[in-house]
Amino acid sequence: MTENSRRTSRRRVITTMLRLAWQADRAAAVLAFVLAGLGAITQSFYGLWLKFIVDGIHTGSPLPLGVGAVGGVVSIAASVAVAYGGQRAQSRLRDHTRYLMNAQILNLVSAAPTLELHENPHHLNELHAFQREGHQLSQVLPRMVELCAVTVQIVTTAVLMVLVDPLLLALPLFAVPSLLVSFKTSRIFRDSGRRAAEPARLAEHLVELTATPGGAKEVRLFRLQAEMLRRFQRAHHQIRRLHGRAQLQAAGWSLAGRLVFIAGYIASIALVVRQVTIGEATIGEAALIAVLAGQVLGLVSGSSEVLQLTIRSLVAADRFVRLQDLFGHAARGHRPVPQRLEHGISLRNVSYQYDGAAQPALEEIDVDLPAGSTIAIVGENGAGKSTLVKLLAGLYSPTNGSITIDGEDLGSVELTRWQHRVSAAFQDHARFEFLVRETVALGDIENADTDLLVLDALERAAATDVLSALPRGLDTQLGSGWPAGVDLSGGQWQKLAIARAMMRPAPALLLLDEPSAALDPETEHRLFEAWTQAAHHLRERAGSITVLVSHRFSTVRMADSIIVLQRGTIAEHGSHEELLHKNGLYAELFNLQASAYR
Numbered sequence: 274m275t276e277n278s279r280r281t282s283r284r285r286v287i288t289t290m291l292r293l294a295w296q297a298d299r300a301a302a303v304l305a306f307v308l309a310g311l312g313a314i315t316q317s318f319y320g321l322w323l324k325f326i327v328d329g330i331h332t333g334s335p336l337p338l339g340v341g342a343v344g345g346v347v348s349i350a351a352s353v354a355v356a357y358g359g360q361r362a363q364s365r366l367r368d369h370t371r372y373l374m375n376a377q378i379l380n381l382v383s384a385a386p387t388l389e390l391h392e393n394p395h396h397l398n399e400l401h402a403f404q405r406e407g408h409q410l411s412q413v414l415p416r417m418v419e420l421c422a423v424t425v426q427i428v429t430t431a432v433l434m435v436l437v438d439p440l441l442l443a444l445p446l447f448a449v450p451s452l453l454v455s456f457k458t459s460r461i462f463r464d465s466g467r468r469a470a471e472p473a474r475l476a477e478h479l480v481e482l483t484a485t486p487g488g489a490k491e492v493r494l495f496r497l498q499a500e501m502l503r504r505f506q507r508a509h510h511q512i513r514r515l516h517g518r519a520q521l522q523a524a525g526w527s528l529a530g531r532l533v534f535i536a537g538y539i540a541s542i543a544l545v546v547r548q549v550t551i552g553e554a555t556i557g558e559a560a561l562i563a564v565l566a567g568q569v570l571g572l573v574s575g576s577s578e579v580l581q582l583t584i585r586s587l588v589a590a591d592r593f594v595r596l597q598d599l600f601g602h603a604a605r606g607h608r609p610v611p612q613r614l615e616h617g618i619s620l621r622n623v624s625y626q627y628d629g630a631a632q633p634a635l636e637e638i639d640v641d642l643p644a645g646s647t648i649a650i651v652g653e654n655g656a657g658k659s660t661l662v663k664l665l666a667g668l669y670s671p672t673n674g675s676i677t678i679d680g681e682d683l684g685s686v687e688l689t690r691w692q693h694r695v696s697a698a699f700q701d702h703a704r705f706e707f708l709v710r711e712t713v714a715l716g717d718i719e720n721a722d723t724d725l726l727v728l729d730a731l732e733r734a735a736a737t738d739v740l741s742a743l744p745r746g747l748d749t750q751l752g753s754g755w756p757a758g759v760d761l762s763g764g765q766w767q768k769l770a771i772a773r774a775m776m777r778p779a780p781a782l783l784l785l786d787e788p789s790a791a792l793d794p795e796t797e798h799r800l801f802e803a804w805t806q807a808a809h810h811l812r813e814r815a816g817s818i819t820v821l822v823s824h825r826f827s828t829v830r831m832a833d834s835i836i837v838l839q840r841g842t843i844a845e846h847g848s849h850e851e852l853l854h855k856n857g858l859y860a861e862l863f864n865l866q867a868s869a870y871r
């Protein structure tokens with residue numbers, strides 16, 4: 274990144290945060306900045322009132338004494354009121370902006386139509402660091418307010434100093450090294466934070482593994498406690514080492530900057546004492562400079578600290594803006610999606626390679642999925658079946674080749690619209706711990722306004738038995754972690770996931786990626802029988818294509834055509850009878866499984 278683009282991006286970060294504050298709470302945003310500025314001015318004026326009092330006492334004149342006393346009292350009262358109001362405005366602003374930022378990120382991340390961003394380790398680190406830095410992020414606006422207050426105080430102090438002797442303006446120059454140091458140290462912290470993101474994610478993954486029911490089972494059975502702890506400690510040791518080194522380096526730089534300033538401070542006090550001695554300044558002015566020089570010291574250490582913290586919080590804000598960019602720009606294509614499939618989906622020379630993988634997961638896939646057909650995909654573990662399913666759903670984009678829907682390239686259609694026309698059930702389905710009704714209705718959230726549709730979907734998924742076993746039917750809360758929540762077996766969860774996939778009445782593409790792996794073979798067989806029948810109706814209505822991934826050949830044989838994948842390529846393609854007749858890989862696998870059941 275060039276220096277120029279870094280500056281531009283910082284400006285963008287600041288304007289984004291200010292815009293966010295404005296959207297979150299206008300009144301609190303304005304009040305926070307105005308009150309912080311007023312507070313800074315009243316503080317700088319303490320020295321001035323002291324000058325009037327000291328000069329009044331020294332010359333025996335009541336006017337400056339009165340001005341100083343009244344000004345001092347007003348300043349004290351004003352700063353108390355301003356500090357109270359400012360803190361309230363800031364805390365309101367902080368809460369409201371934090372909520373808004375989290376809501377925006379949640380929206381962006383879940384709205385991104387492809388999965389690539391979620392699976393890229395770099396983006397995962399970014400997202401994770403963003404979540405961990407929630408506290409830093411909530412500090413961005415308070416820090417900016419503080420920075421504004423410090424700037425106002427610096428200007429007011431400088432004006433008062435010039436009134437006594439312009440030479441005194443040299444004092445803040447001695448503060449420049451401290452300020453430069455603050456940039457340096459913030460860079461040190463940012464780098465160490467970036468390097469610590471991966472071990473931090475690993476540490477959290479380990480905690481999650483031992484705490485979640487799935488992981489906890491295996492950790493106990495395989496006696497992995499010590500191993501988990503060892504890995505956790507290693508990750509934490511790495512994080513501590515990185516942070517410790519950064520803190521030491523930053524402390525060294527800060528000390529050097531502070532020493533330069535102290536030299537300047539001593540020189541300015543000496544200058545004013547000399548002027549009082551030769552009669553060019555009053556004792557009141559000497560008192561004013563002593564107070565101001567002290568304040569400058571506080572301002573310098575304060576402002577470099579505020580600047581460092583501001584920069585650190587801006588790093589978190591920068592991540593927020595980058596995540597916005599990353600996920601916000603993920604959508605592509607604007608062409609409409611056909612209402613009804615006339616010809617079907619064609620894959621031409623389609624290859625897909627995961628980010629960082631040595632081999633492509635799919636290579637030169639050339640196949641047609643005719644409208645209205647049911648297609649099964651079989652193949653050994655890792656053959657590329659799920660990858661193909663995700664490509665069809667538009668969750669990944671091919672690294673090479675093209676997928677067309679009725680001749681329209683999937684890359685140029687509006688992806689979210691295509692995904693509206695796709696329904697799917699996966700083996701690794703989500704477990705939405707909501708009410709049963711909601712968990713199923715999520716499959717067609719815009720149209721699921723009656724229980725009838727949900728019951729119908731449960732019926733088509735052969736999942737009504739799940740419902741009858743639940744204490745409150747559709748109103749049952751799922752997940753034992755919630756009040757009155759009920760946990761389900763793996764197969765019951767899977768049936769609900771299938772019911773969710775059945776919610777869309779006429780999807781153009783129904784993807785079933787081993788959705789029934791946890792069900793017994795007979796139930797799967799019955800389910801697929803019902804789907805093929807339903808698919809015949811859908812064929813008329815929407816030209817729907819059903820794609821099923823399964824390892825069970827008794828189910829697979831019912832499909833119109835079968836694609837046999839082997840190490841990312843199509844080894845065979847045809848109907849059950851054709852493939853058996855060919856006596857190739859499919860026939861071998863089919864006979865192997867059939868003989869196991871004999």
Ligand SMILES: Nc1ncnc2c1ncn2[C@@H]1O[C@H](COP(=O)(O)OP(=O)(O)OP(=O)(O)O)[C@@H](O)[C@H]1O
Binds near residue numbers: 627652655656658660
């Ligand atoms: N997110 C990922 N990142 C990198 N590589 C991946 C990812 N997902 C899958 N792969 C790799 O891509 C290849 C194909 O995986 P895929 O999940 O498509 O296989 P599959 O045929 O569905 O396997 P299974 O029957 O075990 O579900 C495998 O070699 C796998 O290791």
